[in-house]
Amino acid sequence: MSAPTVTTQDRADGQPRPRLLRRAAPWLRAAAAVLAGLLLYAASPPRDLWWLAPLAVAPLAVVVHGRRTRAGFGHGLLFGLGYMLPLLGWIQDFLGVQFGPWPWLGVALVEAVFLGLAGAGMARVSRLPGAPVWMAAVFVLAEVLRDSQPFGGFPWGRLAFTQPSGALLPLASVGGAVLVTFAVALVGCGLGVLVLRLRARDRWVVPAAAALVPLLAGAALQPSIGVEPQAGTARVAVVQGNAPDIGLDLLYEDDVLHDNHIRGARQLAADVDAGRVPRPDLVVLPEQVGSWGPTRYDPQLTAVTERLGVPVVAGGFAVDRDGTFRNRIVAWNPGSGAGDEYAKQHLVPFAETIPMRSVARLVSPFVDRFQQDMVPGDLPGVLRAGAVRLGVGLCYDVAYDDVFAGAARDGATLLAVPTNNAWYGHSEMSWQHLAMSRLRAVEHGRAVVVSATSGISAIIAPDGTIANRSEQFTAQNLDGEVPLRTERTPATALGAAPTWVLSLLGAGALVATARRRTHDKN
Incomplete structure (x- = not known):
């Protein structure tokens, strides 16, 4: 009986890894990416499970961390398919009888490609100091791109929209939906990198802070959410x-829609007249x-x-x-x-x-x-x-x-x-x-x-x-x-500024990786 071949290249602690496990690792990472996408879908409405969303981002951060750009794209694409296919199932409910599954599959694939780009970018910036911050910013950048492209974009399924309640929602009052997306991604990437760093027994402070700070900030902002009348x-x-x-x-029932709502408005008028x-x-x-x-x-x-x-x-x-x-x-x-x-x-x-x-x-x-x-x-x-x-x-x-x-x-x-x-x-x-x-x-x-x-x-x-x-x-x-x-929230006053800042952070991190590779070659 021969001993299994081992390698030391894929282990952070330098210990050998069996060949069988090394061969299985790509498939395990792929499965983890798909399951992470499904978990993000499980976090989406109508389920009120806001805390699942960062837990879904964490496995994606783990599987793309330290990988090559191409591998990051592949894992991000699988993550996107795991998320978008069930999330956009209503397209199939709408068009499936007449048009089959192709509109649903096509839209889900296009949206998943943008998440593939997110995975590719996250893989590149994961080698930078403060990796969770740059990984979250790159995720925002990819989301901003799919919000506008192609044909005006399709913002359905943004990370922010998994947060209609919960600890991170108050951040919307400061930086809008884009800041909520960044916070979800930051907590998830912080958790993912923290798992990797705990295995290596070093450098855990930054990812731990990334996982905790957005939650603490959301909790601190909660009392500031205004609900009292200001103009009556x-x-x-x-x-x-x-x-x-x-x-x-x-499509051809316009008269029915009109008549139904006129009837409803008349019923409302009757209820008002009767004092009900x-x-x-x-x-x-x-x-x-x-x-x-x-x-x-x-x-x-x-x-x-x-x-x-x-x-x-x-x-x-x-x-x-x-x-x-x-x-x-x-x-x-x-x-x-x-x-x-x-x-x-x-x-x-x-x-x-x-x-x-x-x-x-x-x-x-x-x-x-x-x-x-x-x-x-x-x-x-x-x-x-x-x-x-x-x-x-x-x-x-x-x-x-x-x-x-x-x-x-x-x-x-x-x-x-x-x-x-x-x-x-x-x-x-x-x-x-x-x-x-x-x-x-x-x-x-x-x-x-x-x-x-x-x-x-x-x-x-x-x-x-x-x-x-x-x-x-x-x-x-x-x-x-x-x-x-009448009061303007900071998000209202700032408008698109948080989107530009976070997008530029992600783009800057990607530029930094290119400069770093050039420097390493020299």
């Missing part, structure tokens, strides 16, 4: 008229309730606004006088009809704006539904609705950092997210979307009203807690008292 309060009502759970067939519900100061209807020409003619919506006697905010497809087609929110006022408007700034690629139409027809039903692309707006949405200055972001807008930051800086005292999530059935998509609104509430110190066609509608306090919410696929009206707030 407002009673807000939300009309969820419901929609049929028919997936793609909803206090008269609201503002009523919010979802996205895609109406379809309007340049005159914004909608006699039924006008009539129910007059009956309620308060401003009603509703979303719909609108054609402007110059023929421009937009997804808009319009404030309807008693006595004067249609007033202030907001045009959606971030359009959904291959749905509201369609690149490469001839090819897109193979993966999107919206090519035939919309014969022309919608045009994005470029101004913050702050609508005057009685005493309320309402900051609006339409559906997909909430995933981007600039929409509500601009509205809060322009004086919004309350935020609203009208949306139509009925396409996606009972999938997790609506819960993932709701988590974004909860983070935005803390980021800007404002209550947020989510008005969805079929759920989940919600009234969210400025600290991210849900004061009231609806069930999915039910006709249900909500109402509640919300604080109107």
